[in-house]
Amino acid sequence: DAKTTQPPSMDCAEGRAANLPCNHSTISGNEYVYWYRQIHSQGPQYIIHGLKNNETNEMASLIITEDRKSSTLILPHATLRDTAVYYCIVRAVYNQGGKLIFGQGTELSVKP
Amino acid sequence: ETGVTQTPRHLVMGMTNKKSLKCEQHLGHNAMYWYKQSAKKPLELMFVYSLEERVENNSVPSRFSPECPNSSHLFLHLHTLQPEDSALYLCASSLRFTNEKLFFGSGTQLSVL
Numbered sequence: 001d002a003k004t005t006q007p008p009s010m011d012c013a014e015g016r017a018a019n020l021p022c023n024h025s026t027i028s029g030n031e032y033v034y035w036y037r038q039i040h041s042q043g044p045q046y047i048i049h050g051l052k053n054n055e056t057n058e059m060a061s062l063i064i065t066e067d068r069k070s071s072t073l074i075l076p077h078a079t080l081r082d083t084a085v086y087y088c089i090v091r092a093v094y095n096q097g098g099k100l101i102f103g104q105g106t107e108l109s110v111k112p
Numbered sequence: 113e114t115g116v117t118q119t120p121r122h123l124v125m126g127m128t129n130k131k132s133l134k135c136e137q138h139l140g141h142n143a144m145y146w147y148k149q150s151a152k153k154p155l156e157l158m159f160v161y162s163l164e165e166r167v168e169n170n171s172v173p174s175r176f177s178p179e180c181p182n183s184s185h186l187f188l189h190l191h192t193l194q195p196e197d198s199a200l201y202l203c204a205s206s207l208r209f210t211n212e213k214l215f216f217g218s219g220t221q222l223s224v225l
Contacts (some may be wrong), residue, residue: 034212043114043202043216044155092214099168100212102155 004088009107018075020106022088025069031092033064034100035073037084044087044102047073078085078110115139118203118217124130126225127193133220135186135203143209144186146178149219155202161186162209193224 005023013017024033034049048055048062050071055062061074075082087105116137125131137144146158160168165198175197177189186203200221204214 032212036214041200041221042218043116043204044116044214045216046213049212089212099157099160100214101157104154 004103006088006103006106007087008104009109011109011111012075012078014080014110014112015077018073018078018082018108018110019101020069020073020075020086020088020108022073023070024088024090027068027090028092031090033062033071034089034091035060035062036087036089036100036102037082038087038105039081039084047086078108080110080112082108084108085112114215114217116203116205116215116217118201118220119125120220121218122221122223124194124223125127125190126223127156129193130189130191130209132190133188133201133203133222135188135217137184137186137203137205137215139207139215141205141207141215142183143211144180144183145204145214146188147188147204148176149200149214151199159188167209175200190222193222195224198222198224 032049032051035047036044038044046057050062064071085105085107089103119134143162145160147155149155158172159178164180175192179187200219202215202219206214
């Protein structure tokens with residue numbers, strides 16, 4: 001699996017967009033980018049995933065660069081409840097199944 | 113509510129005790145997982161079950177013994193644990209073993225005295 005690099009922490013003002021970057025320069029053609037988040041003392045929660053096209057759902061948007069070496073998770077209007085650790089994971093689908101390997105992630109603090 | 117329920121939420125046990133963690137999923141999934149999260153460390157995958165068969169055991173000490181009696185239930189039996197085993201133990205499920213969209217429970221916070 002491709003290794004990912006994320007900043008350890010970020011701050012965001014409530015109501016503003018939170019843009020969380022992730023570098024995955026060694027990503028292979030069959031590897032997807034997944035994002036999860038973990039609110040304190042809870043289990044991780046799936047947010048979104050994509051291969052090469054930009055994706056959007058009710059929680060967030062995922063922007064993947066054309067060369068696929070980096071991506072950005074966008075929370076369009078961050079709230080205090082979005083304060084969490086955000087994990088970027090690169091994984092080949094149908095390769096050894098759901099063995100998601102979590103890194104240290106980015107600790108996002110949304111401030112009033 | 114993720115559809116994955118773990119009990120108990122908190123557990124304190126001595127090193128000579130035997131206890132069990134329980135996980136139940138109501139999502140009709142066929143794969144279930146145990147993860148361990150120690151303080152300030154990334155999640156570590158411990159065990160994976162697919163259709164009630166263990167398909168992964170990540171070099172976990174034998175004092176941790178998983179059991180998957182059916183596709184909806186997963187247990188982690190604990191005995192003679194060490195203080196360093198204190199951690200948050202998370203259960204997850206997915207539709208299939210090959211599906212990366214995992215649904216996690218809220219975890220059991222375990223303290224070993």
